[in-house]
Amino acid sequence: MKKIAWITDTAAQLDESFIQKYDVHILPLGVVFPDGAYRESIDLTQDAFYEKLQLAKASPKTSQPPIGEMLSLYEKLQTEGYDCAIALHLSSGLSGTFESAQSATKMTDFPVYTIDSKIGSFPMGKMIEMGHALLAQGKDVKEVIAAITELTARAKLSFIPASLNQLHKSGRVSGTQTFLSNLLNIKVIISFKNGKTVMTEKVRSIKRAKNNVTALLRADIVTGTVPEVAVIHCNNASDAELWKSELLQAFPSIKIQVVPLSVCVGVHAGEGTIGLSWVTY
Incomplete structure (x- = not known):
């Protein structure tokens, strides 16, 4: 059985127990305030963000994970013995994260299958959960990708x-x-x-x-x-x-x-x- 990694971003807002259970690797989205850039869940907690937002004179901007961070993660997964990864990202209609992931996959020999969730938040976790179950049933990666892609419409x-x-x-x-x-x-x-x-x-x-x-x-x-x-x-x-x-x-x-x-x-x-x-x- 292939060793397959799951990748997503912080738009999914997965809790730690879910991340551990399904072995999910998280790429942080970014928030840029006048005093600097912060990575969600790493440099900036929910509470700290809203405190800064209340005090901010100008609205912050959002940013996607840099391609370099994606490539570093892919390299790390490859050295850890994973055969491939399935990367599920925030809707491409809201963020360039999915497109960046597609570009990053062309820069590595590690197989990464990217999926546009077409949404954010709670449904992203359900997509990973379903995909994990299908892999456990013996479905191949292409079947899992097709099933998740179909789920995005629902x-x-x-x-x-x-x-x-x-x-x-x-x-x-x-x-x-x-x-x-x-x-x-x-x-x-x-x-x-x-x-x-x-x-x-x-x-x-x-x-x-x-x-x-x-x-x-x-x-x-x-x-x-x-x-x-x-x-x-x-x-x-x-x-x-x-x-x-x-x-x-x-x-x-x-x-x-x-x-x-x-x-x-x-x-x-x-x-x-x-x-x-x-x-x-």
Whole structure:
């Protein structure tokens, strides 16, 4: 049986037990503040990021892992006796990480199979989990890649920024839109569509926004199987836990967990963001 490594980036926000269980190697995304660049989960914790974000006069930028770091990892895996690696990365519609990985694979003789997750966060872990199970069943790498690629079309993620302030600072919405949104308590819903984030709804109040996203989940439960749901958030665990409790009452048979989003999402969506993510089988 081949020794196969799993590679992903910090957009997946995998916890340490998952990383150890599935032998996953993590490439950190970056955040660039005026005082320097920081690697997520290495130089910058979630708490430290939001402290810096609150004090920052200018919005930070995000950055992908350098190709040199990718090549160093590939070389390390090769020397450790791995036969190849499967690299699952944040959607190419949001980051150049996937394209950089593709370029890096052409610079090494170590076989690396790259996959565009077309999403971020919770579904990336489910893709790795499924791929690991398929390998254990004796499936070859090409079959695993095909299965994960098919799963990307059934992964969902929608989030609700607490306000449009950070989206405005990062250049995603206008000042007028931000002012009116704050004045009228308008909440926007942003969802992944074909690997990109799009503003799908504008509603009055957080309650209506949550009901809208919950309706999307309910529709998938009716037409398919949704065994797990993640309540995702940007430094807003209290509201995420409240939504989890509400969902457990509505869907008692579904496993529901609370998962923080990458700080790179926080750069654009802002502190207080909450949402839901799931995969339909």
